[in-house]
Amino acid sequence: MEEQHKIVVYQVFTRLFGNTYTTNKPWGTLEENGVGKFSNFTDKALEEIKALGVSHIWYTGIPHHAVIRDYTAFGISNDDPDVVKGRAGSPYAVKDYYQVNPDLADDPAKRLEEFEALIARTHKHGMKVIIDIVPNHVARKYEGKNNPEGVRDFGANDDQTMEYHKNNNFYYIPGKSFSVPAPLDNYKPLGGEKHPLSDGKFDENPAKWTGNGSREAQPHFHDWYETVKVNYGVRPDGTKDFPSLPEGYDTKDHQAHAAFWADKEVPDSWKKFKEIALFWTAKGVDGFRFDMAEMVPVEFWSYMNSAIKIANPDAFLLAEIYNPKEYRNYIHLGKMDFLYDKVELYDTLKNIMQGKGSTDNLIPIQAGLADIGKHMLHFLENHDEQRIASHEFVGKAEIAKSAAVLSATIDAAPMMIYFGQEVGEPGAEDAGFGKPSRTSIFDYIGVPHHQRWMNGGKFDGGQLSNSEKDLRDFYKRLLNFTLYSPALAGEYAEIHSHNRANTEWYNDKVFSYMRWSEKQRLIIITNFDKQDSFGFELQVPANIIQGWGIADGKYTLDEKLYGQAKPTLTIQDGQGRVRVDLKPLESWILEVK
Template identity: 20%
Template sequence: MRFEHEIIWHAYPLGFVGAERENPIGAAVQHRLPRLERWLDHLVELGANALQLGPVFDSETHGYDTRDHLRIDPRLGDEDDLRALIAAAHERGIKVVLDGVFNHVGRSFPRFVAAEAGDPEAAAWFRRDGDGWADFEGHASLVVLNHDSPAVRAYVIEVMRHWLDLGVDGWRLDAAYAVPTDFWRAVSDAVHASHPHAWLLAEVIHGDYAAFVAESGLDSVTQYELWKAVWSSLNDANPFELAWTLGRHRDLVASFLPTVFVGNHDTTRIASALTDERHLPHAVTALLTAGGIPAIYAGDEEGFTGVKEDRAGGDDAVRPPFPEDPSGLSPLGEPVLRLHQRLISLRRRKPWLVDGVYEQVRLDDAALVYRMTARDGRDAIMVALNMSDRPIEVPLGDGERILEGGLGAHEAAVIGRD
């Protein structure tokens, strides 16, 4: 299996390094990627072993309006800077995943410039919408590629192989849900044939996740259903929503390993999404005891706050600049960091959690208690999420003890044997 025991730390580089909002053609190279190298030891101390980077390729503004997939964004640095970051990560046993934006491009993408100038060969690269060009979800600056074009398919394969040859270990495929699965099947078959180790993660929000994976040949999808159920159930004191979603998640894990998360570069920070800060340990506990591949959005492990707003610049609060190195972090985030570390340590001691089997033990208005069992039946833990104002009781079996947390009001606990 390409990714099985990875725990991802996900960073949005342009925000992380405080890059300029605009990237004019011909801008001078700013060597800022080395700042991320200074955070690799923090990643290791957290317990993670994979670095997922947001867009690093030459783009017009936010990284998702790509201008050149084969050039590093000059606001971040150059190819040598990325090579050095990959080498430093690999020295620490950290895999590196890049963000591939292959549904759409920016309007200064050279072939689109040629298409607008009347080049019919270039025009065949882009999808039409009536007399104009199709755009991505109403964003006129994002021009949709024509995924029926053999030239587009060959280009995407070429780009992915280029950076895999340079040393990256996988790709997150942006807006993969908007691209036909037969396109992804052709791409994934070609990429896996030349780079069998490459892990391919699809951004999928709604729909039949298992069918998408089966049809596309990609390895994983973003588990937005579980993300939504975690904060929504905690805010509404509705354990039933989370229990239902964990049951559906169990069925997904039986066929592939979804990528699970409670925050990313497109969502309000989990510490801000929750209306009661006492429930942050519940969210982190659910994330790190669920089956699948956990991804932690940089800063969430320190309790960062930030609300995503539906307006121009509305992502800025969840994509902030980081200090030059971890010494610049506030000590106020240390309790949240320690919680992540303890739960990741538990997950390392029980690696079977990656495809563990969920079973509901208790479900009522006060709490959700569930058991996660190894597929060979040789080990298990219980997870208790108390959403009420009163303590709950969970009888301990022979040799069982509380491994993390507690069972008081609004507390989360993990129970098992070590």
């Protein structure tokens, strides 16, 4: 079997993946609009995900979050529509960290066992399992009905007379009761449907700070009003009530970090989240995507991630983070494996795809991340971002092909795709709380292009159009190549700037670079132009040819995506030249034999 050199993550919104209903009524109920189940990830479905070129599945929306559905027969309290977004609820308003969403189970009484069976099935198909942990906030009505022995609920021991105490799990607004936000744009919970708890009120006294940090008893409608902020020992004035890591710990391994915290007194919330992570690790979960990680102090991540790595040294730890100034702290001090590369690579590629940016802008990004490039997870879609095929992004999924090749091959970092991206899902449904351009994470909804691939549970693409089949074939070729290419775990050099200065017809709609290791040498060139083909003599600088140790002569190159192009690398006096003829949005991954 080939050796795997890269990680490819398939993010799947678990509730939506297996849903075959096509009703798509705004604010529709589970009975009207349907819902996907753990059991929809059949052996065939997992086999096809694996064949797409996937190594890790991020099952989004697993921990039990607030939902508007009566599960009282299973010992679950009803949630209040006034503090739940959508009918199916936000996966980022977790209600019970030691259970899973009952919507996802065929038998809600056995929901945890059904998820454990899915973990086992995923492992059987050679893929690893990632789930979310949302450390910064929990649902306004958190109720741990499934806590292990000795584990008390969030807030159970809090002194609610104080705004802040180191061991309080929440921040309080003493003397004030919570008020539901004033609605905007004629918003009504559940689209205005009558519900016994939907009365514009929610009983919370004293009020707690809201998840995004709002300290108002009545948060704004755009605040994360469905959640409350967790206290990690950061006082309201921003000072810290816990030890700092000593100088030099940015170079120490997870064992040293774990040893540092072993005899330290830490805030109660730290202990609670560590126990949650270790609970799921013991269940066979292989890693976590940490929501809004930079809203939680980096010292906590040192404490928790080192504990996870002690339990599972191969754990996959991914942080959602948007502040480049903090990247190195969260990698070196916080012991994160990977960070979202959104504000630099993704945002730049989005501008290029939309015709508003130049490929010249990619050079300083890669140079600036050179020391941490392998830690930056790349993506073009996820549940928070607009679908590529939405009109608000570029309106056509194929326009992202060049960006996908570049994201997947420019460094050793993982590549992530979002379910439906591979068949051009446009996120066009008006689902209720969630609005078009993103596939709703708040509502019961069907995902039409994805459903055509699912083909009623056959998972064979039987209903896809030819263009959708072609797009999925493209992703399959690209992702499988990246998984097993030794060069993509190796060295990088851009040759774009050299060619911009020296090559006629080469412009800032294309981008070129080299990737190599002892076992493989690649020249990669992408055309981002939607209309124009480009033909030119691509130059390979002498310093790279010399480093590769290739003698003067002619070398036939293998194109690794489609295998149709067979250009020749001509080396004369140590300088390399390749005749390149790229169609619009075409990329070549050329291997030098």
